[in-house]
Amino acid sequence: MSVFQQLTERDRVFDFLAPVQSPVDVRHGAILYLEDVSVSFDGFRAINNLNLTIDDGELRCIIGPNGAGKTTMMDIITGKTRPDTGSVWFGSRHNLLTLNEPDIAALGIGRKFQKPTVFEALTVFENLELAMAADKRVLPTLTALMTQDIRDRIDEVLLLTGLQELRGALAGILSHGQKQWLEIGMLLMQRPRLLLVDEPVAGMTEQEMERTAELLTGLAGKQSVVVVEHDMGFVRSIARTVTVLHQGSVLAEGTMDQVSANPKVIEVYLGEGA
Amino acid sequence: MSILRSLARLTFALHLVLLSSLAGAQVSEQQAARLLQGLAGASQAEKSIIVRELAGSGDERARNWLEAFSANKLSRIKTTGQIVIVTSNRGRNWAIADALTGESLGEMSRRELEAVQVNNTLRGEVDDLLSVIDLTVANPQVRLTAARALMGTVNAPLAERLNGLLADEDNPAVREALESALAIYRLGQGDGAAVAVLAGSLNPQARAALAGAARGDDPQIAAAATRALASIEQKLTLNRAAETLYFGLSLGSVLVLAAIGLAITFGVMGVINMAHGELMMLGAYTTWGMQQLLPGQPGLALILSIPAGFLVAAMAGIVIERSVIQHLKGRPLETLLATFGVSLILQQLVRTLISPLNRSVVTPDWMSGSIMINEALSLTLNRLYVIGFALVVFAGLMLIMRKTRLGLEVRAVTQNRAMARSMGIRATRVDILTFGLGSGVAGLAGVALSQITNVGPNLGQSYIIDSFMVVVFGGVGNLWGTLLAGLSLGTINQMLEPWAGAVLAKIIVLVFIILFIQKRPRGLFPQKGRAAEG
Amino acid sequence: MPVSSQWLKRPLLERSTQLFLGVLFAAMALVTLLHVALPQGSALHVSAYTVTLLGKYLCYALLAVAVDLVWGYLGILSLGHGAFFALGGYAMGMYLMRQIGDRGVYGNPELPDFMVFLNWQELPWYWQGFDMAWFAFLMVLLAPGLLALVFGFLAFRSRVTGVYLSIITQALTFALMLAFFRNEMGFGGNNGLTDFKDILGFSLRSDATRLGLFIATGIALAIGYVICRGIVTSKLGRVSIACRDAEARTRFLGYRVDRVQLFVFVVSAMLAGVAGALYVPQVGIINPGEFSPLFSIEIVVWVALGGRATLYGAVIGALLVNYAKTVFTGVMPDAWLFALGGLFVLVTVFLPKGIAGLLQRRSAPPVSSPSQEAAA
Amino acid sequence: AEDPIKVGILHSLSGTMAISESALKDTMLMLIEQQNAAGGVLGRQLEAVVVDPASDWPLFAEKARELLAKEKVDVIFGNWTSVSRKSVLPVVEELNGLLFYPVQYEGEESSENVFYTGAAPNQQAIPAVDYLKNDLGVERWVLAGTDYVYPRTTNKILETYLKDQGVADADIMINYTPFGHSNWQAIVAEIKKFGSAGKKTAVVSTINGDANVPFYRELGNQGLAASDIPVVAFSVGEQELAGIDTAPLVGHLAAWNYFMSVDNDANYDFIDAWVKFKGDDKAVTNDPMEAHYIGFNMYIEAVKKAGTTEVDAVKDAIIGVTVPNLTGGFAAMMPNHHITKPVLIGEIQDNGQFSVVWETSSTVAGDAWSDFLPGSRDLISDWRAPLKCGNFNVVTGKCGGGTAEVASK
Amino acid sequence: MLKIEQLNQFYGQSHTLWNLELDVPAGQCTCVMGRNGVGKTTLMKCIMGEESVSGGRIILAGDSELSRRRTEDRSRLGIGYVPQGRQIFPLLTVEENLRTGLAVRKDGSRKIPERIYELFPVLKEMKNRRGGDLSGGQQQQLAIGRALVIEPRLLILDEPGEGIQPNIVAQIGEVIRRLIAEDGLTVLLVEQKLPFARKYADRFAIMDRGRRVADGAISELSDDLIRQHLTV
Numbered sequence A: 001m002s003v004f005q006q007l008t009e010r011d012r013v014f015d016f017l018a019p020v021q022s023p024v025d026v027r028h029g030a031i032l033y034l035e036d037v038s039v040s041f042d043g044f045r046a047i048n049n050l051n052l053t054i055d056d057g058e059l060r061c062i063i064g065p066n067g068a069g070k071t072t073m074m075d076i077i078t079g080k081t082r083p084d085t086g087s088v089w090f091g092s093r094h095n096l097l098t099l100n101e102p103d104i105a106a107l108g109i110g111r112k113f114q115k116p117t118v119f120e121a122l123t124v125f126e127n128l129e130l131a132m133a134a135d136k137r138v139l140p141t142l143t144a145l146m147t148q149d150i151r152d153r154i155d156e157v158l159l160l161t162g163l164q165e166l167r168g169a170l171a172g173i174l175s176h177g178q179k180q181w182l183e184i185g186m187l188l189m190q191r192p193r194l195l196l197v198d199e200p201v202a203g204m205t206e207q208e209m210e211r212t213a214e215l216l217t218g219l220a221g222k223q224s225v226v227v228v229e230h231d232m233g234f235v236r237s238i239a240r241t242v243t244v245l246h247q248g249s250v251l252a253e254g255t256m257d258q259v260s261a262n263p264k265v266i267e268v269y270l271g272e273g274a
Numbered sequence B: 001m002s003i004l005r006s007l008a009r010l011t012f013a014l015h016l017v018l019l020s021s022l023a024g025a026q027v028s029e030q031q032a033a034r035l036l037q038g039l040a041g042a043s044q045a046e047k048s049i050i051v052r053e054l055a056g057s058g059d060e061r062a063r064n065w066l067e068a069f070s071a072n073k074l075s076r077i078k079t080t081g082q083i084v085i086v087t088s089n090r091g092r093n094w095a096i097a098d099a100l101t102g103e104s105l106g107e108m109s110r111r112e113l114e115a116v117q118v119n120n121t122l123r124g125e126v127d128d129l130l131s132v133i134d135l136t137v138a139n140p141q142v143r144l145t146a147a148r149a150l151m152g153t154v155n156a157p158l159a160e161r162l163n164g165l166l167a168d169e170d171n172p173a174v175r176e177a178l179e180s181a182l183a184i185y186r187l188g189q190g191d192g193a194a195v196a197v198l199a200g201s202l203n204p205q206a207r208a209a210l211a212g213a214a215r216g217d218d219p220q221i222a223a224a225a226t227r228a229l230a231s232i233e234q235k236l237t238l239n240r241a242a243e244t245l246y247f248g249l250s251l252g253s254v255l256v257l258a259a260i261g262l263a264i265t266f267g268v269m270g271v272i273n274m275a276h277g278e279l280m281m282l283g284a285y286t287t288w289g290m291q292q293l294l295p296g297q298p299g300l301a302l303i304l305s306i307p308a309g310f311l312v313a314a315m316a317g318i319v320i321e322r323s324v325i326q327h328l329k330g331r332p333l334e335t336l337l338a339t340f341g342v343s344l345i346l347q348q349l350v351r352t353l354i355s356p357l358n359r360s361v362v363t364p365d366w367m368s369g370s371i372m373i374n375e376a377l378s379l380t381l382n383r384l385y386v387i388g389f390a391l392v393v394f395a396g397l398m399l400i401m402r403k404t405r406l407g408l409e410v411r412a413v414t415q416n417r418a419m420a421r422s423m424g425i426r427a428t429r430v431d432i433l434t435f436g437l438g439s440g441v442a443g444l445a446g447v448a449l450s451q452i453t454n455v456g457p458n459l460g461q462s463y464i465i466d467s468f469m470v471v472v473f474g475g476v477g478n479l480w481g482t483l484l485a486g487l488s489l490g491t492i493n494q495m496l497e498p499w500a501g502a503v504l505a506k507i508i509v510l511v512f513i514i515l516f517i518q519k520r521p522r523g524l525f526p527q528k529g530r531a532a533e534g
Numbered sequence C: 001m002p003v004s005s006q007w008l009k010r011p012l013l014e015r016s017t018q019l020f021l022g023v024l025f026a027a028m029a030l031v032t033l034l035h036v037a038l039p040q041g042s043a044l045h046v047s048a049y050t051v052t053l054l055g056k057y058l059c060y061a062l063l064a065v066a067v068d069l070v071w072g073y074l075g076i077l078s079l080g081h082g083a084f085f086a087l088g089g090y091a092m093g094m095y096l097m098r099q100i101g102d103r104g105v106y107g108n109p110e111l112p113d114f115m116v117f118l119n120w121q122e123l124p125w126y127w128q129g130f131d132m133a134w135f136a137f138l139m140v141l142l143a144p145g146l147l148a149l150v151f152g153f154l155a156f157r158s159r160v161t162g163v164y165l166s167i168i169t170q171a172l173t174f175a176l177m178l179a180f181f182r183n184e185m186g187f188g189g190n191n192g193l194t195d196f197k198d199i200l201g202f203s204l205r206s207d208a209t210r211l212g213l214f215i216a217t218g219i220a221l222a223i224g225y226v227i228c229r230g231i232v233t234s235k236l237g238r239v240s241i242a243c244r245d246a247e248a249r250t251r252f253l254g255y256r257v258d259r260v261q262l263f264v265f266v267v268s269a270m271l272a273g274v275a276g277a278l279y280v281p282q283v284g285i286i287n288p289g290e291f292s293p294l295f296s297i298e299i300v301v302w303v304a305l306g307g308r309a310t311l312y313g314a315v316i317g318a319l320l321v322n323y324a325k326t327v328f329t330g331v332m333p334d335a336w337l338f339a340l341g342g343l344f345v346l347v348t349v350f351l352p353k354g355i356a357g358l359l360q361r362r363s364a365p366p367v368s369s370p371s372q373e374a375a376a
Numbered sequence D: 001a002e003d004p005i006k007v008g009i010l011h012s013l014s015g016t017m018a019i020s021e022s023a024l025k026d027t028m029l030m031l032i033e034q035q036n037a038a039g040g041v042l043g044r045q046l047e048a049v050v051v052d053p054a055s056d057w058p059l060f061a062e063k064a065r066e067l068l069a070k071e072k073v074d075v076i077f078g079n080w081t082s083v084s085r086k087s088v089l090p091v092v093e094e095l096n097g098l099l100f101y102p103v104q105y106e107g108e109e110s111s112e113n114v115f116y117t118g119a120a121p122n123q124q125a126i127p128a129v130d131y132l133k134n135d136l137g138v139e140r141w142v143l144a145g146t147d148y149v150y151p152r153t154t155n156k157i158l159e160t161y162l163k164d165q166g167v168a169d170a171d172i173m174i175n176y177t178p179f180g181h182s183n184w185q186a187i188v189a190e191i192k193k194f195g196s197a198g199k200k201t202a203v204v205s206t207i208n209g210d211a212n213v214p215f216y217r218e219l220g221n222q223g224l225a226a227s228d229i230p231v232v233a234f235s236v237g238e239q240e241l242a243g244i245d246t247a248p249l250v251g252h253l254a255a256w257n258y259f260m261s262v263d264n265d266a267n268y269d270f271i272d273a274w275v276k277f278k279g280d281d282k283a284v285t286n287d288p289m290e291a292h293y294i295g296f297n298m299y300i301e302a303v304k305k306a307g308t309t310e311v312d313a314v315k316d317a318i319i320g321v322t323v324p325n326l327t328g329g330f331a332a333m334m335p336n337h338h339i340t341k342p343v344l345i346g347e348i349q350d351n352g353q354f355s356v357v358w359e360t361s362s363t364v365a366g367d368a369w370s371d372f373l374p375g376s377r378d379l380i381s382d383w384r385a386p387l388k389c390g391n392f393n394v395v396t397g398k399c400g401g402g403t404a405e406v407a408s409k
Numbered sequence E: 001m002l003k004i005e006q007l008n009q010f011y012g013q014s015h016t017l018w019n020l021e022l023d024v025p026a027g028q029c030t031c032v033m034g035r036n037g038v039g040k041t042t043l044m045k046c047i048m049g050e051e052s053v054s055g056g057r058i059i060l061a062g063d064s065e066l067s068r069r070r071t072e073d074r075s076r077l078g079i080g081y082v083p084q085g086r087q088i089f090p091l092l093t094v095e096e097n098l099r100t101g102l103a104v105r106k107d108g109s110r111k112i113p114e115r116i117y118e119l120f121p122v123l124k125e126m127k128n129r130r131g132g133d134l135s136g137g138q139q140q141q142l143a144i145g146r147a148l149v150i151e152p153r154l155l156i157l158d159e160p161g162e163g164i165q166p167n168i169v170a171q172i173g174e175v176i177r178r179l180i181a182e183d184g185l186t187v188l189l190v191e192q193k194l195p196f197a198r199k200y201a202d203r204f205a206i207m208d209r210g211r212r213v214a215d216g217a218i219s220e221l222s223d224d225l226i227r228q229h230l231t232v
Ligand SMILES: Nc1ncnc2c1ncn2[C@@H]1O[C@H](COP(=O)(O)OP(=O)(O)OP(=O)(O)O)[C@@H](O)[C@H]1O
Pocket: A041, A042, A044, A045, A046, A064, A065, A066, A067, A068, A069, A070, A071, A072, A073, A114, B529, B530, E129, E133, E134, E135, E136, E137, E138, E163
């Protein structure tokens, strides 16, 4: 509760929320470009000529029907899936299509998965330790030391994610929601320039949702955040620009109000009730 | 099959052909006894003469005597000097019958008997004597074999005789063989026209004759022979390729059989079953046991072994599943440890209960030998059956996995056991059935292997590594992958063997597997999609 | 790059490692004492036979530790670690062969006996240098290390995992076995290398040398254990576990999974090589049998039986199985496989975490454990 | 009563070699039982100490050490494969034990502590080739073997021998296969092709163990009969044939120093005893069993002669000891620790037995160092004083290394 | 329909459920609520038999003592389960996923009821795709469809709306409502989202730290209760 309150004090700068210096060149404003990206699986076009630009420091919400290609888009950005055509640039210098997952992560792109994925045989604390921004080459990792500084940072994140009591528990025993939080915590430890957050509030209570909303909006500005979510209440509470994906391409883009008034969006996604 | 025979033997053989038409005559008992007694004490050269005399005697028992002699079953009772025919020579006491009267004399200790010695040379002579008679028998197949055997051995008097036979011969294949045999002879005599007859022949004797002619003095004949040889070479190359392919497929089908059960227990269920080889061994021993139960009927025993081998191995598999594997749910790696233990136990069990020695499994007649496609290409029958058997087993398994509920349920259980049970799938029953099925198929493989290789306690060990290799190479969980992997690895191996040798070929195949997996880290037919990427 | 050695010191401060080293050194001291101080006839005398036997067990223990490092912590079930062990052994064997000099039966100062009677004219190039101890000992590390490096580089770069990796490691050792069987390879074929005379000038037939080798093996095991412990307690160790359980996820955190795997794999291969090198002078022979896939599987069985991902469990497993084998093959030569096979089955069924699990259960109440299982 | 004489038995009872070796263990147990029934030796009973080296070569060395150092046995009977012998050799030399080795082998060895009761190449391979050449008129040769040292060496010797006799390179085909090779299709086809060149062809097989069954099966199926291309084997005996359907193999050959079918009372007694001991009417005997029979009797004689089981005394006493073999002759222990043996060639019959078709007129003494290998041509072995050397070079007049060092210890 | 009495559950040594009581009346939708990690999913697993319980009773339809039955028999008694995290069989196709439920159908039908495809048309479209390839929301729909194949009397839904697009969430709500009305289905729902719970549930039960701390008709779900038990 208290951290939550602290967090809302906008003048206080948490050092663990500051991004790591990344070589990304954002002089042109945009941190991420996707241009004419397409990918198909066994003939099924999951992403279809997708164009998307995320500005530096922006918080962008992406919504769209199940199977619209939101997760696949993140897969492409993080190097998990290679598109058939198109280009993906991080800043104006890094062609992500030439890089592999660890390189992309090292550039400062962090991701939370739709299905929470944590290291189940490691403790919550260790999960956060591994996620932390650091020299991740082999020998430095071997010789890395656990300093008080690191411990403090992990403690801060533990507090923020409400997992203090579980710090020594193996991540495998966490409940679904606790894993969600842990993964968000890992993302925070990573301090990326660009955060890709896939359905962060699934399985959370309303209050937890609010906390997450504050957290993400707090990050924006310093870091760029892309959020995928189906909970409209949540989206509304954080959204500035909303992009609607449908059948692999952008259906609409604009403020929440514009988008939710779009009849096509209502038809394919929101439904009459919303 | 070509055999070199001496001229003397052949002339004599012809002589015999004439005499044997007098069959039915009897020599005096005294005369026969004298000949047989003589045989027992004689030197090799003397035996050779006596054999001819016996054959020439026209006595209807002569064939019997000759066959017994040839089969090493003519014996002399040490004390009395009586010549007997051994009717059963297993164990320490042998059943004997009087050679002259055919009257059974009961059993007698081996110590009391002295075998009438025979060797390959004499046996060859006897066989020749008997087989030349075959040239005039009614069965054209027998005549064909006899005619083929004559190739390269014809001389002037025989040529004359053959010309006579040729005139009466109405079977085209036999005619062709006789003509070839004559042509080889004529070519040797410098008759250039014979080249044309031999031009397409795949017979090695014909080829040798042509090669001789190609080196000969007559430039015209030499040129023609060289041309003929070239065209034969071309045909041979094709035949060799076909032969290699056959070898490859047959080796491949053995691999498939060995691996296909594992493709179920390991590929589908995820149990690293180190005892898979021993389950195959059980199938092979079942075949042996069946043949012990049905002495003298190896064919029937073999056919009955198919269901029996399946059942025995399946039951063993189920016992293993119930006693060990069921306790290892969710710990697939530990199954390696436990089944390794089981495999040690099963091996030693066989050593203790049956014997550490290999057991002899008889190949039924209809599975022995080969069928001849042409003179340069024959397909061995046992392997042909194994190829067919492998395909049938594969198809059956495919049907079960695709068309029955078991296939669906086992996949559901292995992918998410808890959820499968929540859907009402009886996971325990599925485990038993599936493991039983995979084990049973291993048993079937064992039945087939008993026709190819050793039936002994080590049988399983020699196949387990290859089996895993095949399943993994094909892509775990994919039956088609297993089929294709087995067949292709077998074929590659056989293609390499002629120029690399057996050891190096195997090494190259292993290195190939290692490199191939770099290119396709999930085998030939990978599990695709999001889930597989983890 | 300044490499801190903190990671190596860390295990030394750990209770469990101290305990392990304490027990190991105490046992070694006791064996040495009972061997040296007591007369041959005494009931408590430890004979040279026993010393050598224990030395052999310790070699196996080090090998098991190496396997546990990659299997337990990295999730790489190597079914080919015997290959690294054997390569280290061959490097040592070649050195020992060269030490024979002209004392071979044919008295050829250059060529080992098996080359003489198979008509080799000169020493193959790859035998050069093995007359020098330093070179040979270097090769003990380099030969398995390089093989692991090349093989691992290819495999991990291509993201070969799980059973696929296991099976190609098996293919690797199988191929090497067949290759070493070939007399053309120049390693003595099936007979391998044997009839060694001395090592570093000490006769291999003297009890003192045997004791020395035993102690050297104990020290090697201690060092190997500490190195492994250092790795697994470091952050790299946790990354290894992360790779083991969720390889893809680890990559998204920015770790080069392939490099981590490669590093640990190579370290493990080198340890296996050292184990092999110490094994050869003690058993007196190295032949392609050590490359046999079944031997590699057996190593895995020791680790599983002792308790995976504990390191000391691997040591216990190796000692126990091999001791059982020694005893059973002598006491019940006809039925020992039943006993050993039965042991494997019973341990798996009743002790899910191996023997180490039994010890853990005694010493500490478990933190409720997840039902996680690395993919095979 | 005095302590019993301990006889170590070092044969694999499990693993790949159990197939061959387990019968040898039983043979030893039977011989010991018989000897004890006859009152033992020197008034002492004999006691068997059986261990299982499990077809694992380093384990052979360990078990040998166990037998000598821990069990303190007086003598060891054991080993089958050469590699296991090589593994055990340094141990018996170091601990000064006695080892009786009963299997035909490649030669090139003579240890002070080992007695080779099996055949050296000159007692098996060379006479067999002579028979094929002289009696069957063979002109073309296939040397097929399992890829290890015994076949390699034997084939090397045979190759040199054949070439010395004027056989052309092109008339010799050499082929090696791995242990347990089971897919013989291509090789048999190759042999068939090689044999169809118009010259009488034979296969000299040093194929070992499990690979033989599929090999002979394939021969049968591809129709290679003994009358076309005979195969003479050096490692296929009655015991191996018991596991093969012999019907298609009739006429193929083997060269040994003993066959179960040999018509001789001592042999029949031995067989009867064996059948009774095994309780199996179908139990077969074979050559290595005879070798143990000979070796065991030689040991007993030597102990009697020496009046003690003390190793050095037995070692000295045994040279020159002569005992009856099972084929109606006598075996003598030569100074090179090899024995004299008759050479028999037998043809396979349909009942899994061999019928002897040829034998040497007298026994042949085993030659430790082959005359057909360049490195060993000049070596001789003589363990009597004063030479006491296993590898004495008659050209340089010096005793080679290794064993000499031990001898002087 | 379902009655739980004095249920206790342990994970190893950690006591997760404490003397839990729950009553799920037939023909109604009962919603279990509670913060992350209070034991909701654990409770559902206990009902399905995926976790073993120590003490307490779970009684289905008056007479069936569930804790004595094996998991696979519980579905035969008519319990359909949509677990948290979807638990799709990833390598089975969508159709095969659905077919896994056919075995327990009373009518022995071997065909997937058309109704399922009507409810979730996307499943028909993706019939031949592997379950694991589907998007998260598609998988969730598949999980619900799969549970309906067995034509359950009692349907357990663990956070069914998670990851599903809004119009389909609403649709699922309507389906639940329809099944209750038409087939007399009983629904046990775990749900965090208040609006959804309020709209479709008839009753609620709140859990906190493994205990049931409140229950009643949905109309009785007060802000006070929410503040007390559902906020962090
Ligand atoms: N590896 C694959 N093979 C086949 N189809 C795939 C694969 N990956 C994704 N798809 C398909 O691509 C489409 C897009 O999937 P994606 O997961 O990106 O959707 P999404 O927008 O994240 O949906 P949701 O909101 O439900 O999570 C889906 O229809 C899915 O079935």
